[in-house]
Amino acid sequence: MIERAxxxxxxxxxxxxxxxxxxxxxxxxxxxxxxxxEVRRPDGSLVLExxxxxxxxxxxxxxxxxxxxxxxxxxxxxxxxxxPLCSVDLTLVRMNDGxxxxxxxxTTGEVVTGIDIPLLPADPALKWAAxxxxxxxxxxxxxxxxxxxxxxxxxxxxxxxMEARGKVGFRFK
Numbered sequence: 001m002i003e004r005a006x007x008x009x010x011x012x013x014x015x016x017x018x019x020x021x022x023x024x025x026x027x028x029x030x031x032x033x034x035x036x037x038e039v040r041r042p043d044g045s046l047v048l049e050x051x052x053x054x055x056x057x058x059x060x061x062x063x064x065x066x067x068x069x070x071x072x073x074x075x076x077x078x079x080x081x082x083x084p085l086c087s088v089d090l091t092l093v094r095m096n097d098g099x100x101x102x103x104x105x106x107t108t109g110e111v112v113t114g115i116d117i118p119l120l121p122a123d124p125a126l127k128w129a130a131x132x133x134x135x136x137x138x139x140x141x142x143x144x145x146x147x148x149x150x151x152x153x154x155x156x157x158x159x160x161x162m163e164a165r166g167k168v169g170f171r172f173k
Contacts, residue, residue: 072089
């Protein structure tokens with residue numbers, strides 16, 4: 001017969017598992033970007049017009065594994081009188097390792113040099129996980145992600161003493 005304390009413990013464990021599952025699979029709602037007009041600043045800079053529904057022209061190839069995040073087009077009117085208008089296309093690309101790269105090209109000239117300065121840290125990759133478990137008794141576990149592998153250990157209190165288990169698995173989307 002199950003004692004009241006065991007029922008309460010099982011209820012808490014089930015509640016925690018359900019809560020963790022809901023948090024893990026609940027869709028993260030991002031605020032959709034909407035149209036915004038360009039804004040000329042007093043220092044001469046221009047906050048670019050944002051057109052989330054526009055379809056950008058493909059002006060350059062992406063690096064292997066890269067995914068386009070943003071596409072930017074800029075026309076620059078040189079201050080010298082005899083210089084033609086210069087068009088520059090920029091693409092922000094997210095790489096497989098989570099880093100970002102910027103690709104620049106021009107239809108009216110040659111991109112000679114440029115610099116990409118990351119100002120915010122990249123999203124940290126979480127590599128460790130830990131938690132509690134309950135079966136015939138309470139226990140704890142620790143997991144570590146190494147590339148596509150997930151390895152871990154679990155230690156539980158059982159009727160006959162302590163029990164330890166090793167785990168190996170594969171991560172996938």
